[in-house]
Amino acid sequence: MISVNEARERILSHFQTTATERIALIACAKRVLVVNLTAAHDLPLFDNSAMDGFAIRAEDTSASNLTLSVVADIPAGSSPTVILARGQAARIMTGAQMPEGANAVIPVEDTDFNHREAGTPAPKSISFAKIIETGDNVRPRGMDIHTGEIVLRKGQTLKPQDLGLLAMLGIGNVQVYKKPRVALLSSGDELLEVDAPLESGKMRDSNSYTLAALIESAGGEVLRLGVAKDTRASVEALLQKAIREDVDFILSSAGVSVGAFDFVKEVIESKGVLDFWRVNMRPGKPLAFGEYLDKPFIGLPGNPVSAFVGFEIFVRQVIEKLSGKLDGSRRKINVRCEEEIESDGRESYLRAKIHEENGVLVASLTGHQGSGNLLSLVQADALLIIPAGVKCVPAGQEAEAYLL
Ligand code: AMP
Ligand code: MG
Numbered sequence: 001m002i003s004v005n006e007a008r009e010r011i012l013s014h015f016q017t018t019a020t021e022r023i024a025l026i027a028c029a030k031r032v033l034v035v036n037l038t039a040a041h042d043l044p045l046f047d048n049s050a051m052d053g054f055a056i057r058a059e060d061t062s063a064s065n066l067t068l069s070v071v072a073d074i075p076a077g078s079s080p081t082v083i084l085a086r087g088q089a090a091r092i093m094t095g096a097q098m099p100e101g102a103n104a105v106i107p108v109e110d111t112d113f114n115h116r117e118a119g120t121p122a123p124k125s126i127s128f129a130k131i132i133e134t135g136d137n138v139r140p141r142g143m144d145i146h147t148g149e150i151v152l153r154k155g156q157t158l159k160p161q162d163l164g165l166l167a168m169l170g171i172g173n174v175q176v177y178k179k180p181r182v183a184l185l186s187s188g189d190e191l192l193e194v195d196a197p198l199e200s201g202k203m204r205d206s207n208s209y210t211l212a213a214l215i216e217s218a219g220g221e222v223l224r225l226g227v228a229k230d231t232r233a234s235v236e237a238l239l240q241k242a243i244r245e246d247v248d249f250i251l252s253s254a255g256v257s258v259g260a261f262d263f264v265k266e267v268i269e270s271k272g273v274l275d276f277w278r279v280n281m282r283p284g285k286p287l288a289f290g291e292y293l294d295k296p297f298i299g300l301p302g303n304p305v306s307a308f309v310g311f312e313i314f315v316r317q318v319i320e321k322l323s324g325k326l327d328g329s330r331r332k333i334n335v336r337c338e339e340e341i342e343s344d345g346r347e348s349y350l351r352a353k354i355h356e357e358n359g360v361l362v363a364s365l366t367g368h369q370g371s372g373n374l375l376s377l378v379q380a381d382a383l384l385i386i387p388a389g390v391k392c393v394p395a396g397q398e399a400e401a402y403l404l
Contacts (some may be wrong), residue, residue: 003388004313004347008174008280011289011314014296015322018178018248025166028158030219031176037152039169042142047098050136054089054111054126056100058134065129073122074099090124098138105137108129114190145169154196155326157219180249180322182215183242184208185225187235187255187264188302193227206254206374207307211300213313215251218319218329223247232270239267245295248322250295251315254302257286264299270294280388282346283371284310303371309349309383312402335363335384340395347388351380352401363401380404 002010020034046161049055056068072082072090084101094099108116111126146153151169152162158174166174191205192198197202205227212222215233223245228235235255242250255264256277266286274290277299281287283306288299300310300319311385312330320328335354352363362382367376382401393399399403 001278001280001285001380004279004281007276007283007287007289008314008317010275012317012321015248015318015321018180020324021171021178022175025163025172025174026224028163028166028174028176029310031158031174031179032219033152033154033156033158034175034177034324036150036154037166037169037171037174039145039147039149039151041147041169044139044141045142047140048095048137048356049092049098049137050094050139051105051107052094052116053092053105053107053109053137054113055084055092055098055105056089056132056134057086058082058104058136059101060086061104061106061128061130061132063129063131065127067125067127067293069125072099082262089126103134103138106132140327153326153361155324157325157329158325166184169173174313177322177324179219180319181221181223181247182319183225183247183250184211184244185228185238185250185252187228187230187238187252189230189261191227196225198320207300207302209306210304211251211253211311214308214316215319218316219323219325220319224386226254226355228255228264230255230263232263232267235263235267236270239271239292239297243295247295249318250292250297250340251300252297253300253307256299256301258287264288268299269296273299281309281313282328282348283343284313284349288318289314301371304374305377306371307349308377312351312383312404329379332385332400333382333403334398335361335382335401337384337393337395337397337399338362338364340387341365341384341393343391343393344388345373345389345391349385349402350384350386351376352382352384353380353401354382354401363399383402 068089071088074080074092076093076095080097080099111128111298113123113126186208192202210339215222225238228238255262277288279287286301287310298309347353351366366379385400
């Protein structure tokens with residue numbers, strides 16, 4: 001049996017980043033950048049007002065009452081032609097370009113002009129008593145971003161606000177990594193479709209739902225192959241279907257243990273190789289990795305919690321590597337264990353809920369840790385990590401956890 005780390009390294013070493021494609025900005029959320037992106041121009045594009053008010057010359061202002069004549073009205077989107085002289089002001093709206101000669105803005109609420117309803121024409125003059133400094137309430141050109149500056153880096157996963165920034169910079173198409181494609185199958189004679197009537201001895205296939213959503217959450221695309229029966233022929237037929245499709249790897253659940261009807265390992269070996277099929281972890285010991293007709297194959301355990309944990313510990317990183325991601329999506333945190341935890345010495349991942357107590361994150365288990373108890377996973381917000389070799393973690397001790 002190999003360690004979790006060794007298994008992860010062996011799996012990851014088989015995968016390389018997939019091809020790239022150029023796609024429309026609107027489709028880029030959660031996609032991963034292939035190259036650094038730089039600004040082709042400054043932002044803001046021009047000096048503009050940060051307030052609705054009056055563009056003025058700061059040097060005109062004083063602590064005593066001052067009256068300025070209003071010589072122009074500058075709405076957002078217009079290109080001002082006026083040049084402000086001494087004693088002059090221009091009404092200006094937020095985001096509108098500053099006129100030449102002006103170097104500051106006095107907010108409308110600091111002046112005697114009290115008519116602020118939409119449609120009110122500009123006054124002939126304004127009065128106020130306030131010293132305004134050069135640059136007050138002005139957003140100068142290039143204040144946020146300079147031409148040539150790197151704004152987003154290769155390997156970053158694009159967030160909604162990143163798309164907004166790229167739009168500001170006029171980048172309407174982006175080179176991103178192609179989404180890795182994963183063929184997904186379940187296996188087991190006991191498995192029913194979610195809407196099939198219940199039959200004696202049968203249960204519903206839940207893994208294909210959990211795993212499909214996990215694949216997508218990691219940035220992959222799923223090809224759902226359905227359920228293989230517990231026969232060589234059925235397992236082989238689904239694997240062949242995966243081979244005919246353009247997928248990056250095959251992901252299955254169940255059928256890789258030592259049961260009398262666990263045919264998956266055997267079928268893989270008949271037309272490929274199995275690198276390993278057991279990992280020193282709990283849950284999730286029967287975890288297989290190999291190749292079927294040169295296509296990488298990862299066989300997760302059948303129990304729903306084991307399948308989930310196996311995905312999080314091994315498969316998520318594969319999808320992230322394939323999709324070029326340099327910013328992994330799972331965060332490790334330090335927590336304090338609320339209760340004593342026993343382990344059998346395998347590297348263990350326990351379902352836990354995290355709460356805060358006097359600034360410390362405290363983890364409590366969400367229920368019995370049987371690998372078929374999906375509810376306790378549903379109620380968890382972290383996987384508490386008990387390292388290999390540890391048999392007991394006393395209450396109050398620190399441990400690491402993956403935030404779900
Ligand atoms: P196996 O590895 O085939 O022996 O499966 C281990 C356990 O996981 C059995 O109790 C199966 O019924 C269960 N199991 C296998 N596949 C699924 C699935 N797709 N959804 C829910 N439970 C499953
Ligand atoms: Mg089975």
